[in-house]
Amino acid sequence: MGMTPDTPEEVPAAPASRDQGNWATPVSKLKVGDLPEGALNRNVEGRKPMSPIQGFGKMWQKTYKVKVGSKVTPQELIATWKQNFPMFWPPNNFFYGPLTGIAPGEVAVLNLSMPGKLKLSTGVLVLYADDESFTLMTPEGHMFAGWITFSAYDDGTGNTTAQAQVLMRANDPVYEMGLTFGGHAKEDVFWAETLGNLAAHFGARDAKVETQTVCVDKKRQWKRAKNITKNSAMRSGLYMTGAPFRALAKPFKRSGSSAKQNL
Amino acid sequence: MAELSVNMTSRKVGDKVSVIDIKGDVTSASEGVLMQAYEEGGGEKSKIVLLNFSGLEYMNSGGIGMLVTLLVRANRHKQKLLACGLNAHYRQIFELTRLDDAIGIYDTESDALTAAGAA
Numbered sequence: 001m002g003m004t005p006d007t008p009e010e011v012p013a014a015p016a017s018r019d020q021g022n023w024a025t026p027v028s029k030l031k032v033g034d035l036p037e038g039a040l041n042r043n044v045e046g047r048k049p050m051s052p053i054q055g056f057g058k059m060w061q062k063t064y065k066v067k068v069g070s071k072v073t074p075q076e077l078i079a080t081w082k083q084n085f086p087m088f089w090p091p092n093n094f095f096y097g098p099l100t101g102i103a104p105g106e107v108a109v110l111n112l113s114m115p116g117k118l119k120l121s122t123g124v125l126v127l128y129a130d131d132e133s134f135t136l137m138t139p140e141g142h143m144f145a146g147w148i149t150f151s152a153y154d155d156g157t158g159n160t161t162a163q164a165q166v167l168m169r170a171n172d173p174v175y176e177m178g179l180t181f182g183g184h185a186k187e188d189v190f191w192a193e194t195l196g197n198l199a200a201h202f203g204a205r206d207a208k209v210e211t212q213t214v215c216v217d218k219k220r221q222w223k224r225a226k227n228i229t230k231n232s233a234m235r236s237g238l239y240m241t242g243a244p245f246r247a248l249a250k251p252f253k254r255s256g257s258s259a260k261q262n263l
Numbered sequence: 264m265a266e267l268s269v270n271m272t273s274r275k276v277g278d279k280v281s282v283i284d285i286k287g288d289v290t291s292a293s294e295g296v297l298m299q300a301y302e303e304g305g306g307e308k309s310k311i312v313l314l315n316f317s318g319l320e321y322m323n324s325g326g327i328g329m330l331v332t333l334l335v336r337a338n339r340h341k342q343k344l345l346a347c348g349l350n351a352h353y354r355q356i357f358e359l360t361r362l363d364d365a366i367g368i369y370d371t372e373s374d375a376l377t378a379a380g381a382a
Contacts, residue, residue, distance in 0.1 A: 051360050053331065054361060061328075127324060216331075
């Protein structure tokens, strides 16, 4: 009869992959860290990260590129971009990430300005980061399910090009409609402005941002239409609509809690 | 530009499975090599495309994006996309990026072929 050894046989550990430290550790649900006052933290905590596979709408690959010049190497550009990511965003849009900059596994809260003075609260997970690129992954309820990869490379002539590439599907039918009727154009403006600001930071003030859009999959995934239950724009809108009522209820809440303390 | 350090070859197993052996670094720059291997393995004629990652040395997020585009292509032709030979690290990445929702993952090639009914 065979004997079961008391200690399991030692298996030699597989050599660590070169990219081991570049990826976020697996998470099933996102967890938000400390945020500054005024940041609206809704629709992120407890949400699952989404890949383009889990989205609803057509799948798009959008690439935005700008030539930054020879004053900065791709590695220097990415280091600056990771450290100061929100600085290059268009005004009235806020990225509340860690003070230390972009790093794998970090979760950031986004407050984005939308039509009708709506402030949309959503977030991103830093999926991957190395010296020449980093990737953000969106959570459930975000406008789109997918990834945005920011990278920089030498174009072979000693000039550095910065690039943002989005691989995405609209998360639900409402977002799909929004993207079709103006949302894609707004997104193009957003990233063109961001890359323009980045190029200007490195001295390329009037650099032209090139945009390339490819429809990777024309099919909509109707089985994912139920993603609408997590729609962060609708939830942010409802939350903002409820703000006056919450303000009215606040004094009663306070007196309620102080009454409890007096008991 | 980044130097390409990947090798992908394809072979047929029976008449419905095409196996693509992946060795080296998988990044967005490998897309041409992967699509060529896919075509050489029978392209849309195969019922099952099995990606054998036992020679995988490095993968970045661009590589994962490339796999998503291959998945779209496979779905368009009603093909099943499977993966085998992933070490624990890359298996975690498939889970993190939720590729495992759409790509069947198996420990070994023979496990995948058995599951696909092609062993």
